[in-house]
Amino acid sequence: MQQAVNGLFLGSIYALFALGYTLVFGVLDILNLAHAAVFMLASFVALFLVGRSGLHILVAFPLAVLFAGLLGVVLERVAFRPLRARADSNISGLISSIAMATVFEALALWIWGPNVSRFPFGTIPERQFQVAGAVISRLQLTIVAVAVAIFLLLTWLVTRTRLGREVRAVAESPRAARILGVDVDRVIAWSFFISSALGGAAGVLFGLAFNAIQPDMGRGVELKGLAVIILGGMGSMPGAVVAGFALGLTEVFVVAHLGASWRDAISFAGLFLILVLRPRGLFGAAALREA
Amino acid sequence: MRIARWASLLVAVALLPGLARAETVVKIGAALSMTGPAAAYGAQQKAGILAAVEQINKSGTLKGVKLEAVVEDDGSTKEQGIAVFQRFINKDKVAAIIGPTLSNTAYATNPLAQAAGVPVVAVSNTAPKGITDIGEWIWRVSLTEAQVIPGALKAAQQKLGFKSAGVLYGNDDAFTQGGYAVMKSALEAMGVKTVGTQTFAKPDRDYNAQLTQLLAQKPDILVVSALVENASGIVAQARQLGYQGPILGGNGFNSPKLIENAGKAAEGVLVGTAWNKVSGEKGNQDYLALMKAKGHEPDQFCTQAYVGVEVIAEAIRLSGKGTREGVKAGFLKLKGLVTPLGKFSFQQNRDGDHAPAVQVVKDGKFQIMQ
Numbered sequence: 001m002q003q004a005v006n007g008l009f010l011g012s013i014y015a016l017f018a019l020g021y022t023l024v025f026g027v028l029d030i031l032n033l034a035h036a037a038v039f040m041l042a043s044f045v046a047l048f049l050v051g052r053s054g055l056h057i058l059v060a061f062p063l064a065v066l067f068a069g070l071l072g073v074v075l076e077r078v079a080f081r082p083l084r085a086r087a088d089s090n091i092s093g094l095i096s097s098i099a100m101a102t103v104f105e106a107l108a109l110w111i112w113g114p115n116v117s118r119f120p121f122g123t124i125p126e127r128q129f130q131v132a133g134a135v136i137s138r139l140q141l142t143i144v145a146v147a148v149a150i151f152l153l154l155t156w157l158v159t160r161t162r163l164g165r166e167v168r169a170v171a172e173s174p175r176a177a178r179i180l181g182v183d184v185d186r187v188i189a190w191s192f193f194i195s196s197a198l199g200g201a202a203g204v205l206f207g208l209a210f211n212a213i214q215p216d217m218g219r220g221v222e223l224k225g226l227a228v229i230i231l232g233g234m235g236s237m238p239g240a241v242v243a244g245f246a247l248g249l250t251e252v253f254v255v256a257h258l259g260a261s262w263r264d265a266i267s268f269a270g271l272f273l274i275l276v277l278r279p280r281g282l283f284g285a286a287a288l289r290e291a
Numbered sequence: 292m293r294i295a296r297w298a299s300l301l302v303a304v305a306l307l308p309g310l311a312r313a314e315t316v317v318k319i320g321a322a323l324s325m326t327g328p329a330a331a332y333g334a335q336q337k338a339g340i341l342a343a344v345e346q347i348n349k350s351g352t353l354k355g356v357k358l359e360a361v362v363e364d365d366g367s368t369k370e371q372g373i374a375v376f377q378r379f380i381n382k383d384k385v386a387a388i389i390g391p392t393l394s395n396t397a398y399a400t401n402p403l404a405q406a407a408g409v410p411v412v413a414v415s416n417t418a419p420k421g422i423t424d425i426g427e428w429i430w431r432v433s434l435t436e437a438q439v440i441p442g443a444l445k446a447a448q449q450k451l452g453f454k455s456a457g458v459l460y461g462n463d464d465a466f467t468q469g470g471y472a473v474m475k476s477a478l479e480a481m482g483v484k485t486v487g488t489q490t491f492a493k494p495d496r497d498y499n500a501q502l503t504q505l506l507a508q509k510p511d512i513l514v515v516s517a518l519v520e521n522a523s524g525i526v527a528q529a530r531q532l533g534y535q536g537p538i539l540g541g542n543g544f545n546s547p548k549l550i551e552n553a554g555k556a557a558e559g560v561l562v563g564t565a566w567n568k569v570s571g572e573k574g575n576q577d578y579l580a581l582m583k584a585k586g587h588e589p590d591q592f593c594t595q596a597y598v599g600v601e602v603i604a605e606a607i608r609l610s611g612k613g614t615r616e617g618v619k620a621g622f623l624k625l626k627g628l629v630t631p632l633g634k635f636s637f638q639q640n641r642d643g644d645h646a647p648a649v650q651v652v653k654d655g656k657f658q659i660m661q
Contacts, residue, residue, distance in 0.1 A: 002507070002532070006499040116520050121554045128533060135533040210496035212524060220494055255500035260490045261462060 002134040003252050009140045011248025012147035013206050017221055018228035018240040019154065020198035026235030027171045027191045030090055033097040034075055035199045035225065036218030037104035042068035042200030043207035043217065044112055050123055057123050061146075061204055068200020069193040075100055076192035081185070101218075108215040117213045124208060143205045150201060151241055157194070158237065167191055171235065227271045233281030243282060314357040317613035319344070319603060320379030321360055321596075322390035322400065327367025329392045332415060332592045337362055339593035340389060342585060343600035353604055356613050360600070365391045369399035376400040380407045386607075387412060387618045389599045394418035401425045410618045414599040415592055417542060419469060423641040430622055432599050432635070432643045434565045436470050436542055441477035442647035443563025444514075447539055448481060450649075450660060453511035455484045459501055459525060460516035462490040470516035470541035478514065486510050491521065498525050499532065506534050516541040523552030530556035537561055545591075550655055560652045561660065566591040566632055567648035569659045578631035598630045 017039060024032045046064035049055045055063070079096040083089045127138040158164035169177040170187045178184050206221065207213045228247055232239025247267060254266045274281065321340050324333035344360045347353060361383050365372040372391045379385045380403065387410045391397050394416040404411045405426035413431040416422045417439075423429050447453075456478055460471035478485055486508035489501035502525070505513065515525055515538060522544050529538060539561040540549075550557045567575070578597065582589045589597075605628050606621025607613050628635045633645040650657040 002503045003500060006497075006503055009499070010497060116552075118552060126531075128531070135531070137531050139531075206496075210524060211527065212496050212520070217496075252500040255489075256504040260492060260495070260501060 001132055003256050005134045005136055007249035007252035011245035012144045013202050014224055014228055014248050015241045015244025016147050016198055016202035018225045018244050020195035021225050022229040022235055022240040023191055023195045030093045034101040036222035037101040038068050038071050038196045039199045039203035040218040041104055043203035043213045044108055046204040047117055047119055047213055051120055064204050065197045065200045069197035072192040072196025073189050076189055105215050118211050143209055231271055231274055231281055233283040236283040239281055239283030314355055315613055316357050316359050318359050318361055318383055318385040320385035320388040321362045322365045322372055322375045324367040324392035325364035329367040332392050335590050335593040336596035338587050339596035340600055343597045347604045353608055365396055369396050372396040372400040376403045380409050386613055386615055387603050389414055397422055401429050404428055409615050412599045414595045430641045433595050434647055437473045439563040439647045440473045443649045444477045446649045447561050455486045455510045456512050456514050457505035457510035458485055458488045458514045463492045467516045474514050498528050502529050502532055513538045518543045519546045519548050523549055526553045527556040557652045562650050563647050564650050565647055566594045567659055574629040575631045594631050598632050601630055
C-alpha cells in the first residue's frame with residue numbers, strides 16, 4: 001500500500017513532465033530537448049523566490065510556472081521559429097533545442113553553482129496522515145493534488161476552449177489550419193508556453209518532493225519523460241498521463257522487490273517490448289495521421 | 292651567485308660549533324590541502340600541527356631537539372602533492388612528513404617517500420586499503436572506515452540493544468560499497484539479524500521505495516552507507532515515512548552538512564568518530580584546554596593532525612635520534628602513548644589503533660553518545 005502511494009507520487013511528476021513534452025511533439029512533430037532544462041530552471045526560480053525573497057510557496061509556485069512558460073516562448077522564438085521554414089526543421093530544431101538546454105544549464109551553473117540547493121525547512125508544513133496502513137505526508141498529498149488539478153485544467157483547455165481547438169487543428173495539419181484562418185505561429189507559441197509551464201510545474205514539485213535542486217537534475221527525468229511519451233504514444237496526452245503513472249509504479253515495485261540496480265533495466269526493457277509489440281504506444285495514433 | 296653561496300657556507304662553518312651545543316632543528320613537512328575541495332580540512336589540520344609543535348618545544352620533552360613545521364599546500368590534487376613531497380624530501384630534508392590530506396593524493400605521493408626512505412604519518416586518510424600498504428615507511432594515525440564502523444556499531448548496540456537491522460547502501464561508489472562490506476561483517480559478528488538490504492545509486496533522489504520495503508520488516512535500526520548528499524535525503528525520507536528509530540551511518544554522515552540538509556529529521560542519527568571530544572581522559576582535557584587558550588575550536592581533523600606531531604615527537608624521544616631512520620625506529624617501539632584520541636599504538640600493519648566513539652545528533656548538533 002505504501003509502495004502504491006510512493007509510485008503514484010513519483011508517477012504524477014513523470015506524467016506532468018511528459019505532458020509538456022508530448023504536447024509540443026503533438027503540435028510540431030518536434031522533440032524539445034530543452035524541456036528538462038526548463039524543468040530545472042523553474043525549480044531554481046521557485047527556490048530563489050522562496051529562499052531569497054521570502055515568498056510563500058503558494059505565490060512562488062505560480063510565478064515559477066509562469067516564468068517557465070515565458071521561457072518556453074523565448075525558446076520557441078530563438079531555437080525553433082527561425083528554423084521552421086527549412087526542409088529539415090525537425091532535426092535542426094532538435095539540435096538547437098539541445099544547444100538551448102546547454103545554455104540553460106550553464107546559466108544555472110553560473111548563478112547557483114554545481115552543488116545541491118535546498119528549499120528552506122517548512123516551505124510546506126510537515127504533517128503526516130495515516131491512510132489504510134500507508135503514511136502520506138502533506139507534501140505528497142499536495143503534489144499529487146496539484147498534478148491532478150493541472151491535468152483537469154489542461155483537458156478542459158484542450159477540449160473546451162478556442163485555443164484548444166486551434167492547437168488540435170495545428171496538430172492535425174498546420175497548412176489546413178492556416179487555410180482555415182488559424183494564426184499558426186501564435187498557436188505554436190502558446191503550445192510552447194503551456195508545455196514549458198507544465199515542465200516547470202513538474203520541476204518545482206520535484207524540487208519540493210526530494211528537496212535537492214542542482215543544474216543537472218533534469219537529465220535523469222528527461223530520459224524517463226522520453227520513455228513515458230513513447231510508451232503513451234507520441235503526441236497523446238492521456239497516453240502520457242497513464243504511462244507516467246505506470247512508469248512511476250513500475251519503478252517503485254522493481255526497486256522494492258528486485259533492487260534499485262534493476263530499476264532502469266526493467267523500465268527500459270518494458271519500453272522496448274512496447275515498441276516491438278505496439279510501435280505506436282498505448283494510446284498512439286501517429287501512424288493513422290499519415291494519410 | 293657563487294660568491295653568495297661561498298659566503299653562506301663560510302658563515303655556516305663559523306656557526307657550526309655554536310649550533311652543535313645548542314638545539315638541533317628537526318623539520319617536519321606537512322602537506323595539507325589549504326586550497327581545493329578539501330581546504331576546510333586543511334585549515335583545521337594546520338592549526339593542530341602548529342599547536343602541537345609549539346606545545347612540544349615548550350614542554351622540553353625532547354632534550355636538545357627543536358621541532359619545526361614546514362606547511363605546504365597540496366592543493367587537494369595529486370600533481371601538487373607530488374611537487375610538495377619532492378620539495379620536502381630533497382630540498383627541506385625533513386625528518387618526517389605529515390599528510391597529504393586526501394587518500395586519493397596519498398596514493399600518488401607516498402610511493403615517493405617510500406622510495407626515498409622518509410617516514411610519512413597519515414592523519415586524515417581513511418581508505419582501508421592502499422595507504423600503509425605502500426611500504427614500511429608509511430604510518431597512519433587516522434582510523435580507517437573498517438575500524439570506526441564496527442566500533443560505532445558495538446557501542447551503539449550496548450546503548451540501544453538492537454537485534455535486527457535494515458541496511459541501505461550506494462552500490463555505485465567504492466567508498467560507500469566498502470562501508471557496506473564493513474557494516475555487513477560487523478553486524479554478522481555481533482549476531483544482529485539483517486532483515487533486509489537495499490541499494491541506490493548516487494544520482495538518485497527518491498529512496499521511498501527502498502525505505503518502505505526495509506521499514507515493512509520492522510528493523511530495530513537502519514544502517515546506511517552513503518555520501519552526505521544521499522544521506523541527507525535518506526534520513527529526511529525515512530522520517531517522512533514515519534520511522535522514529537535510530538539510523539547509523541558510515542563516515543559519509545560525519546559532516547555538519549547532514550544536519551544542515553536534513554534539519555529536524557537528522558535528530559537521533561548515529562555516526563562513528565575517531566575522536567571522543569568529551570572524553571574526560573587527561574590527554575584530551577589538556578588538549579582542549581590548550582586549544583581553548585588559543586581560541587581555536589578543534590574538530591576531528593585538527594585533533595588527528597595534533598596527534599600526528601605527538602607521535603613523531605615520541606618516536607624521536609624513544610630512538611634518541613631526530614633523523615628519518617630515528618623516527619621510523621621510534622615508531623616500532625611506540626606503545627600506549629597518551630593522546631587526545633586516547634591511548635595510541637600502532638598495529639602490525641602500521642595503521643593506528645585506539646578506541647573510536649559514537650556521536651548522536653541531538654538538538655541540531657553532533658554530540659558524543661555516552
